[in-house]
Amino acid sequence: MKPKIIFITAASRGFGRIWTEAALEAGHRVVATARNVDSLAELVDKYGDAVYPLQLDVTDRSAAFSAVAEGHRHFGALDVVINVAGFSLYGTIEETTEYEARAQLETNLFGTLWVTQAALPFMRQQQAGHIIQVSSVGGVVSFPTLGLYNASKWGLEAFSEALAMEVKDFGIKVTLVEPGVYETSDDENAPVQENIIPAYDPLRAVIRQKFSAKKGDPGATTALILNMISEPEPPLRLFLGNFPYPLVTSKYQERLATWAQWKKASDAAQGK
Known part of the structure; x- marks a missing residue:
C-alpha cells in the first residue's frame, strides 16, 4: 500500500489523536493540526519527519487555508483530509445562548467548511483525493438537549452530500x-452552559443515562478508518459502532410512515 499524505484536524486528543497515531504506525505521513501545537510534541518525538505539526484554530478561515497550503507544500501532496475538530454543546433550545449557538456552528460547521474549501483546489489539480468528515449519529437523527449540536452536524451532512456530487468527476471522494457514543475527551474550549432551566433537569438525566450506557471504545475504530483511507470506492456514509444503525433505521421508518400518511394532502398542495 502506497503511503498517503493525510491532513488531520484536532490531532491532539480524542479521535484525532488516535487516528493520527494509527496512520503514522501504518506508514502514512500526517499533517497534524491542533490549537496548541505543543500538544503534538510527543508525536514528533516518536515519528520524526513523518509528522508535520501545525497550529490551527479551524474557526479562522484564513488560518485554515494557510495550514492546508503549508501542509501541501511540506509534503508535496494532499491525499486525505480528515476533519475531526468539533465539540458537543449540551443544552435545550430554550437554554442555548447566542454565544453558545454561534460557537457551536463556527467550529463544527464552518470550521469543517473552511478546511474542506482549502483542500479542494489541490485535490482538483491532482484529480484525486478523499475528504473524510467526522459527523455523528446526531447528524442523522436529533436528540433532546443537543439541538444545536445536531444542527451543526445536519448542516455538515448536507453540504458534504452536495460536495460529493460536485467533485466526483475530479476523482475526489x-x-x-x-x-455513535464514544469515550473520547471533552473539548477543553467548549462553552460552559450559562443558562440552565431546572424544568429540563428530568429530561437531561434521562438522556445522560441513555448515552452513558452506549459508550464505545474509540481505539476500536482505527482499523475501519485506516481501511477508509485506502479504499478506492469509499461509502458516502459510514456508521461507527453498533449504536447508530438500529436507531437510525427506526427513525427513518417513522419518517416514511408520516410522509405516507400525509401524502394525499401533500399532493393536493401541488396545485396545477
Whole structure:
C-alpha cells in the first residue's frame, strides 16, 4: 500500500489523536493540526519527519487555508483530509445562548467548511483525493438537549452530500463518518452552559443515562478508518459502532410512515 499524505484536524486528543497515531504506525505521513501545537510534541518525538505539526484554530478561515497550503507544500501532496475538530454543546433550545449557538456552528460547521474549501483546489489539480468528515449519529437523527449540536452536524451532512456530487468527476471522494457514543475527551474550549432551566433537569438525566450506557471504545475504530483511507470506492456514509444503525433505521421508518400518511394532502398542495 502506497503511503498517503493525510491532513488531520484536532490531532491532539480524542479521535484525532488516535487516528493520527494509527496512520503514522501504518506508514502514512500526517499533517497534524491542533490549537496548541505543543500538544503534538510527543508525536514528533516518536515519528520524526513523518509528522508535520501545525497550529490551527479551524474557526479562522484564513488560518485554515494557510495550514492546508503549508501542509501541501511540506509534503508535496494532499491525499486525505480528515476533519475531526468539533465539540458537543449540551443544552435545550430554550437554554442555548447566542454565544453558545454561534460557537457551536463556527467550529463544527464552518470550521469543517473552511478546511474542506482549502483542500479542494489541490485535490482538483491532482484529480484525486478523499475528504473524510467526522459527523455523528446526531447528524442523522436529533436528540433532546443537543439541538444545536445536531444542527451543526445536519448542516455538515448536507453540504458534504452536495460536495460529493460536485467533485466526483475530479476523482475526489467524500465520506461522512457517523460515530455513535464514544469515550473520547471533552473539548477543553467548549462553552460552559450559562443558562440552565431546572424544568429540563428530568429530561437531561434521562438522556445522560441513555448515552452513558452506549459508550464505545474509540481505539476500536482505527482499523475501519485506516481501511477508509485506502479504499478506492469509499461509502458516502459510514456508521461507527453498533449504536447508530438500529436507531437510525427506526427513525427513518417513522419518517416514511408520516410522509405516507400525509401524502394525499401533500399532493393536493401541488396545485396545477
